[in-house]
Amino acid sequence: MNELQSIIFGALTGSSFALIALGVSLTWGFLKVINISHFGLVLIGSYLTFQVATSTGMDPIATVVVTAPAMFVLGATIQWVFERFQVSELNSLLIGYGLLIIIIQVVQNTWSADFQRMDPSLNPYFTRSIAIGQLRFPVATLLAAGFAIALVLVAHFVLEKTYAGRALQAFGQDRQIAGAFGIDHRLLGILLAGTIGASGAIAGMLYALGQTLSPDAPFEWIGRVFAIVILGGIGNVTGTLYAGLLVGAVSGIVAFIWSASVAPLVVFSLVVLALIFRPQGLFLRKGGH
């Protein structure tokens, strides 16, 4: 039964990373921006949740009312700068990195380099767990996975079924042509980046529910998140979710059978193989090439 437990637990953890990966994947696929600063927004989101919950006694989940709009504005502003200066894909990577180290330093100067964790009385989700049959899962992990999966499905629905989503897809394929057909790409791009920023705030909140916070956390996320982005296919929403589940489940089972330190070996070997044999991602989109 323990194998099952570790696979499911791994997949649940992986799906919450898929939420961060979704932000990176969408900006890359649709806006042609490799947005490393997204990790910074998630970091700020997690610390803001910690701060707001600690100082006001608000339920940590409710803090997204504050953090999501804040990260919406930040994400949209960054995209505005990218648009304003017509930054190339490669340079967006460098600027994103510059922003990320600034954010990490600001977080560290504000909340110190020490580990931070919400007081258990404020964060009931951290300690509780739920038994499903013989399996037990921490509430924080279940919540994170639930939110992540729901948001990915919403993103999928919006992109496939709404006018704005269709316009974004057109924009992702060819900016100039989409512009010529009356799509206001700048506004659309800024709105998308803002929404992705807000999703980063939610990802940060979920992280704060179940983990201790440290300013260096983004450097731990980058590898796994990019693995999910590549395996899922750049700009592929549902692919990102599947890849998150896959990476999580593989890490879980490898950690169970062998050791947790083997997991990156397996995951990144998978990434290298995927890049060589299926650079478009493991999961083909319908109508994709």
Place this chain on the structure above:
Amino acid sequence: MKDRGWLVLTVAAIGMLALPFLRDQFGFPVFYLVFLSGVLFWTAQATSWNILSGYSGYFSFGQGAFFGVGVYSVAFFFARRGLSWWVGVLLGGLLSMLLALILGTIAFRLRQLRGEIFALLTLAIPFILAAVVRLSRTIDGGQGVGIPVPSYPDMIGPFQHFYFVLSALVALIALALAYGMQRTRYGWALFAIHDDEQVAEGLGVPTFRYKMIAIAVTGLLGGLSGAVFALNLGHVSPEGTFNLRVPLFAIVMSALGGRRHWAGPMVGALYIYTLQNRLSAAGFEGWSLIVLGAILISLILFAPDGLMSRFTRRPWTVTAVLVGVLVAMTALGTGLIIDRLAVALLVAAVTAFLPRRATADTRPPETARGLSGLEQDPGGDEARPPELGRPLVSVADVTKSFGGVRALAGVSITVSEGELVGLVGPNGSGKTTLVNVISGTLRPTSGSITVAGFDIAGLQPHRISHLGLARTYQIPRPFPTLTVRDNVAIAIMFGREPRGLYSSREAADEHLAMVGLAELAHAYPPGINLHERQLLEMARAIATRPKVLLLDEALAGLNPVEIDNAVAVVRRIHRSGVAIVLVEHLLRVVNQLSTRIIVLDQGLLLAEGEPAEVLKDPAVVATYLGKQPHA
């Protein structure tokens, strides 16, 4: 004078290596040597990164892997196995180079490898290595490895001296390689790959080989430098080694200093290391990443070329300011030497960014350019048919399918010496596809093609170029970061008989004169107009000394005056003894120039023969003008 750089490097090398021995005479604290060792370590890492990623444009996050292989070679061979420290260092460099070559073989063999995919591939490697090191008890096992102090000759003095000498040696090797590459074909091949790999290959640059050389040098230097660094550490761990610190700093330093200049990464390393050092010394440790990030962002937004390109525009002013500030502060006795250095560096950077006095535009006025560079072509229309010779290109029953679409459906043509073949046909008839399969850009689905008697099946485009085949692109694709003259010089450097940079530049001027672009030799392609870019395409193509030249719609989008000029150039190239295949829509031009016309329609050969006859052929007329009911 041409190789002043070698002199500077040699003097710098001697000065550097003498520094520890002069310490007793001058009595400066050992702290300065430690500081300089830091600058030198980062110079080596950033220069190593820059040779692959700056020169050739293949952006790598794998620097941590090369660095880490070096670190763990010393940990394993020196600390664990008890071999000499220098064996560990050398093996570090070699193993890292081996890793680089394996990575290159896999990555550069991939068809349609995109830059981002390469970047992500290299991002994954350090994670894999870290896991291996953590797992293997023989290498590390997760506990870290202690590194003893190596034994070295007593005459060198304290360990800091020894470490400084080693760091200086590695940095100097890195700089010498970067400098040497920039001065020779190795660097120029990479610059061409950076700008447009496909075009470079078509001009005769063996792109795969040069990418492998670049990644091997990067791996070697990254490994050597990491190995030397490990000697200084005392203790190494997988977490402290295979992280993103090394690649990210190397990237920031190279971006700051300039990715196109051999000294750029060194300048970047000097600035960033000094600045960080001073910030933490002044108690602003909590600000160092903020300052670093802000510098990176503002540079990318406002000066993506980096500091070095600004310095080289006004070298004497910058040097004078640098020295002036140092001398003035020393005379006044303000601060430590490092403080003075930091202030001088900042002032020099500000000077470099001051707006320049407006200089007169060196470009000749619009009317005087290009067109007037040509004497009127005296030949007019009485072009005698040149002597026809042996066949140069034979296309035999070639088909090319894209998915279910047949772009070419069994085409056979021959082009012989002295011919000027007009290749015409409506849009989608397969003209450009035919050009692409002959030049090796596309592989035919079936059929065979020979160029100068050699079957080109399986030949890479640069080999086909060396057989004597050149092409131009419908939409001109000059290398944007090279001058007009260097665009042509590249083609000469990598021709059948390779030549050096300087003689290629001189030879390039002849080809520019042939197309009438001599006056624009020092302009950059983004600054010249479409017609001039098309002429540049032709100059670059003839610089490979082709026997056959494929001109793919070289006159598209030109006004009537420009067309006349281009026609004169094409005729001149033809008279110089080059057979030409001219893909063109303008029947007037084709009729005027061609010795023979080939008409394609829907991937099939529709007609072939003398211009006058072919253009009267009812089938050709129908294809071009549409079928007329009882005209």
